[in-house]
Amino acid sequence: MIMADKGNRKVYLHLNGKAIGYVEQPEAFVAEVRSSRRKGQISGEVNIAYFQKNGEIHINTDRGRLRRPYVIVENGKSKLTAETLEKLKKNEINFNYLLRSGMVEYLDAEEEENAFIALSEEQVNEKTTHLETNFTSIFGLTINTSPYPEHNALARHAMSANFIKQAEGIFASNFNQRFDSRGYILFYPQVPIVSTAAYTSAGIDKHPSGQNFVVAISTYYGYNMADALVINKAAVDRGLGRSLFYKSYSDEERRYPGGQRDRFKMPAPTADGYMGEHAYSKLSEDGIIEPEMEVSEGDVLIGKVAPPRFLEESIGAGGLEEKMRDDSTVLKTGEVGKVDSVILTETTGATRVVKVRIRSLRIPEKGDKFASRHGQKGVVALIVNQEDMPFSDSGIVPDLLLNPHSIPTRLTFGHLMEMLAGKAGTVSGEKVDGTAFVGDGKERLADYSQTLKSHNFDEYGDETLYDGITGTAFKAKVFTGVVYYNRLYHMVSNKIQVRSRGKVQILTHQPTEVKARQGALRFGEMERDALIGHGASLLLKERMLDQSDKTTVLICRQCGDIGYYDHIKRTTVCPTCGSGQLTPVDISYAFKVLLDEIKSMHILPSIKLKE
Amino acid sequence: MANVKGKRFIVNYGEPVGMIAAQSIGEPGTQMILRTFHYAGIEATIATSGLPRIVELVDARKKPATPITYIYLNSSTRNSFEKAEAVAKKINEVNMGAITRRSIENFSKGAIKFILDEQTLAANELTPQQVAQKLAKSMEVHTKVDKGGDIIVRLKTKKLSEIRAINVKIMKKTIQGVEGAGKAVIQRSKDGEFYIVAAGSNVEALIDIDGIDKTRLYTNDVFAMNRLFGIEAARNTLIRELKNTLDEQKIDVDERHIALVADAMTYSGDIKGVGRHGLSGQKNSVFAKAAYEETVKHLVNAAAFGEIDPMRGVTENILVGKQIPIGTGSVRLAIKKEDLKKAKPVK
Numbered sequence: 001m002i003m004a005d006k007g008n009r010k011v012y013l014h015l016n017g018k019a020i021g022y023v024e025q026p027e028a029f030v031a032e033v034r035s036s037r038r039k040g041q042i043s044g045e046v047n048i049a050y051f052q053k054n055g056e057i058h059i060n061t062d063r064g065r066l067r068r069p070y071v072i073v074e075n076g077k078s079k080l081t082a083e084t085l086e087k088l089k090k091n092e093i094n095f096n097y098l099l100r101s102g103m104v105e106y107l108d109a110e111e112e113e114n115a116f117i118a119l120s121e122e123q124v125n126e127k128t129t130h131l132e133t134n135f136t137s138i139f140g141l142t143i144n145t146s147p148y149p150e151h152n153a154l155a156r157h158a159m160s161a162n163f164i165k166q167a168e169g170i171f172a173s174n175f176n177q178r179f180d181s182r183g184y185i186l187f188y189p190q191v192p193i194v195s196t197a198a199y200t201s202a203g204i205d206k207h208p209s210g211q212n213f214v215v216a217i218s219t220y221y222g223y224n225m226a227d228a229l230v231i232n233k234a235a236v237d238r239g240l241g242r243s244l245f246y247k248s249y250s251d252e253e254r255r256y257p258g259g260q261r262d263r264f265k266m267p268a269p270t271a272d273g274y275m276g277e278h279a280y281s282k283l284s285e286d287g288i289i290e291p292e293m294e295v296s297e298g299d300v301l302i303g304k305v306a307p308p309r310f311l312e313e314s315i316g317a318g319g320l321e322e323k324m325r326d327d328s329t330v331l332k333t334g335e336v337g338k339v340d341s342v343i344l345t346e347t348t349g350a351t352r353v354v355k356v357r358i359r360s361l362r363i364p365e366k367g368d369k370f371a372s373r374h375g376q377k378g379v380v381a382l383i384v385n386q387e388d389m390p391f392s393d394s395g396i397v398p399d400l401l402l403n404p405h406s407i408p409t410r411l412t413f414g415h416l417m418e419m420l421a422g423k424a425g426t427v428s429g430e431k432v433d434g435t436a437f438v439g440d441g442k443e444r445l446a447d448y449s450q451t452l453k454s455h456n457f458d459e460y461g462d463e464t465l466y467d468g469i470t471g472t473a474f475k476a477k478v479f480t481g482v483v484y485y486n487r488l489y490h491m492v493s494n495k496i497q498v499r500s501r502g503k504v505q506i507l508t509h510q511p512t513e514v515k516a517r518q519g520a521l522r523f524g525e526m527e528r529d530a531l532i533g534h535g536a537s538l539l540l541k542e543r544m545l546d547q548s549d550k551t552t553v554l555i556c557r558q559c560g561d562i563g564y565y566d567h568i569k570r571t572t573v574c575p576t577c578g579s580g581q582l583t584p585v586d587i588s589y590a591f592k593v594l595l596d597e598i599k600s601m602h603i604l605p606s607i608k609l610k611e
Numbered sequence: 612m613a614n615v616k617g618k619r620f621i622v623n624y625g626e627p628v629g630m631i632a633a634q635s636i637g638e639p640g641t642q643m644i645l646r647t648f649h650y651a652g653i654e655a656t657i658a659t660s661g662l663p664r665i666v667e668l669v670d671a672r673k674k675p676a677t678p679i680t681y682i683y684l685n686s687s688t689r690n691s692f693e694k695a696e697a698v699a700k701k702i703n704e705v706n707m708g709a710i711t712r713r714s715i716e717n718f719s720k721g722a723i724k725f726i727l728d729e730q731t732l733a734a735n736e737l738t739p740q741q742v743a744q745k746l747a748k749s750m751e752v753h754t755k756v757d758k759g760g761d762i763i764v765r766l767k768t769k770k771l772s773e774i775r776a777i778n779v780k781i782m783k784k785t786i787q788g789v790e791g792a793g794k795a796v797i798q799r800s801k802d803g804e805f806y807i808v809a810a811g812s813n814v815e816a817l818i819d820i821d822g823i824d825k826t827r828l829y830t831n832d833v834f835a836m837n838r839l840f841g842i843e844a845a846r847n848t849l850i851r852e853l854k855n856t857l858d859e860q861k862i863d864v865d866e867r868h869i870a871l872v873a874d875a876m877t878y879s880g881d882i883k884g885v886g887r888h889g890l891s892g893q894k895n896s897v898f899a900k901a902a903y904e905e906t907v908k909h910l911v912n913a914a915a916f917g918e919i920d921p922m923r924g925v926t927e928n929i930l931v932g933k934q935i936p937i938g939t940g941s942v943r944l945a946i947k948k949e950d951l952k953k954a955k956p957v958k
Contacts (some may be wrong), residue, residue, distance in 0.1 A: 020891050056830070134711060149824065241648070318802065415657050424803075496613070528929070529630060529634065532627050532630050532925060532937055533627055533630045533631050533634060535625055535626060535627055535937050535938015535939060535940075535941075536938060536939065537934045537935045537936075537939045537940030537941075538934060538935055538939055538940070540929070540934075540935060541934045541940075544929050544932065545932035549932075550932065586932060587932050588930065588932035590930070591930055591932060593930045594930070598910065598914075601910075603910070603914040608919075
């Protein structure tokens with residue numbers, strides 16, 4: 001790389017990362033490119049950056065660059081005048097006009113290095129080249145939708161962004177017509193009392209996804225330790241956090257080479273894999289379930305028969321059409337609900353398709369997850385009758401009790417500010433703006449205090465609460481406010497699972513894994529280590545053998561190979577050495593598989609028995 | 612009371628001490644990765660610390676990344692800085708590279724010219740003549756000092772590759788001090804005693820230096836300790852080094868767990884690492900070895916040599932589904948079954 005020196009300056013010019021030549025007067029060149037872009041002589045998508053240290057100019061015109069708009073500043077003056085803004089407000093001009101007339105331009109990451117960007121109009125000086133469109137844009141859209149983001153820790157923002165994705169709301173207003181594989185619909189979504197400018201301008205207030213909860217920061221007999229939540233039963237009964245869960249199943253009549261095809265119908269009891277009369281009892285004559293039918297685990301939703309997988313099967317049974325395989329769609333384990341809607345339609349390939357949507361009501365229960373917009377998540381641990389909840393002088397009973405320990409270590413002061421602001425908004429009946437950096441934090445809080453005071457509430461949001469059980473007042477005042485909470489779609493009813501005995505894997509004879517397969521919980525390596533560490537050898541044996549893949553094999557006392565029992569001759573036989581002296585031994589089936597695999601590699605393992 | 616308390620700490624028969632030791636070191640060890648500190652200090656005396664050091668020790672690496680030797684001085688030298696400095700001078704390793712500013716290879720004449728750095732030369736109280744002499748002796752080459760104080764080395768060969776190789780070799784040559792001792796720095800202990808810290812571990816050479824206290828020579832190089840003082844010293848060094856590294860990160864592990872690891876590594880008389888090539892590779896169960904690493908290799912070897920698995924370890928017994936010989940499983944009936952039948956009830 002040739003460094004540009006003062007006498008003879010040669011600056012290398014790169015177009016989309018490739019060196020294409022050099023420029024002798026870099027500043028003038030860059031300035032010219034920029035001015036012609038602003039004039040519209042070249043495309044607005046061209047970005048140019050001059051790296052003085054390296055002696056390089058980079059021009060980028062390719063795709064995949066992140067670019068964002070800035071107001072152009074020239075000679076210490078913003079090009080975007082109040083006049084133009086007024087016109088913009090009246091809809092006389094649009095944003096594209098601003099771009100065309102050289103008031104606003106897009107910069108990419110490289111050109112941004114050359115820019116000197118002011119956050120607000122007051123900060124503009126002679127050196128300034130650009131002006132940020134809005135001071136909150138140092139945060140992204142996601143963070144800007146939550147209130148008081150400047151008072152929260154970054155890690156909590158990251159969590160909060162994830163939780164908002166998981167929040168239940170009304171994801172589409174035509175959810176009734178849709179057959180999404182999963183859908184969660186909140187019964188009474190509310191617009192947050194404390195919202196932000198970005199929240200409204202992004203249009204999220206048109207389809208909100210949460211509710212305003214009356215929250216008291218208090219313990220409740222230890223039931224809200226470690227991010228557990230205590231909620232009010234009366235509030236739940238009034239519809240707090242209530243939602244619907246939709247799940248769709250679908251199946252089609254597939255065609256196979258050879259002219260065979262699937263058929264939607266009630267499978268005949270002779271069909272291969274018939275599940276018994278009871279499973280099909282809810283189907284109507286056409287083999288498809290009816291709407292509003294109550295269904296639960298194991299019920300068939302769509303009856304379907306398919307041709308056998310292998311030709312031999314049908315030949316053996318005689319008659320190609322006769323022998324069919326049951327290929328019905330069954331409601332998955334642990335699911336219950338009502339059939340919401342059934343449609344029968346055709347694909348473009350003229351095969352019939354059935355879609356069945358199951359609906360089930362999801363009332364908040366122990367184990368359901370809620371989160372505020374500050375990354376404060378919690379799981380319901382107790383639903384308390386209203387009469388047992390703490391109440392205030394004015395008879396207000398909180399919807400939710402949040403443990404005070406969840407605040408200090410997580411540095412989510414925005415949560416507390418939202419509580420106060422929410423309360424102020426509630427008493428005054430006005431929405432509160434929680435946009436980042438609007439005024440000083442202290443001043444904002446003073447404002448809310450003033451509102452509360454004028455409505456005869458404590459200025460700091462504290463309330464004297466009375467124990468719902470004893471009726472006595474708590475010694476300390478309790479901070480109470482209104483927070484916007486999201487109900488997240490992680491619900492116990494979708495996750496709960498039990499097993500004592502059940503399915504096993506074919507290869508190893510060990511219990512299956514995963515909920516959908518009625519699986520067991522893995523007793524893994526580290527759990528095994530714990531038992532070894534305790535010297536609990538019998539308990540370990542029980543877990544690893546008796547409750548897993550125990551099998552009894554016959555082992556030859558002469559050659560040490562595995563033999564079998566001949567039921568006709570009623571003797572034990574060793575096929576390797578022909579001896580009849582075999583001993584039954586309990587081993588794990590996995591070990592038998594290992595021995596078989598070793599044998600398959602032409603190695604003969606033998607087992608020597610004691611005695 | 613002491614008797615009762617003391618007895619409580621005696622390990623029971625069948626207690627899986629190895630597993631407990633592994634867990635006791637491993638669990639707090641997971642926190643170590645995130646907490647690596649960096650110190651200010653003389654570069655040469657900063658040892659590797661944290662997880663890399665633990666790995667180095669437990670794997671029994673032949674050469675530690677940062678060997679350090681603590682050389683204590685005897686009663687005649689330890690109380691005076693001047694005397695300590697004299698000893699340090701004898702130890703401090705100065706190689707050709709450190710005193711050379713530039714070397715010029717002359718391929719047509721078959722010679723290399725070394726332009727020496729006068730400042731470092733003076734600091735080490737060396738003259739070009741001394742350096743030339745030393746080089747001539749140790750490299751068996753003809754050397755000459757020219758008017759400017761540069762050293763010219765004449766070689767028999769004129770081959771480019773050979774000249775370059777010799778040049779590199781000369782640059783590494785020790786001119787003064789003990790070879791492999793590294794940079795020696797004088798430090799003062801809390802009780803006012805001077806001692807030397809060297810960034811090398813050539814203990815065999817260091818022990819013969821006059822003025823040092825041979826009984827207190829210590830290095831963090833476990834293998835060097837083994838060569839010089841024997842396996843017991845190596846074991847103690849291993850414990851001390853492990854303990855110090857853990858203590859540095861405020862990880863509190865009982866010394867007996869560490870001692871057990873050190874014992875397992877050294878009981879055979881030489882130092883074996885934990886892992887495939889060390890302890891785990893020495894297991895006498897085919898299944899246990901196959902379950903750990905290189906499954907196929909162990910199975911093939913077992914087949915080729917007709918190995919027999921005695922089924923005495925933990926892994927192999929879990930695999931087949933037998934009770935493991937640990938804890939409750941370590942108790943067995945010592946009487947033969949036939950003898951039991953003959954037994955009569957005690958009245």
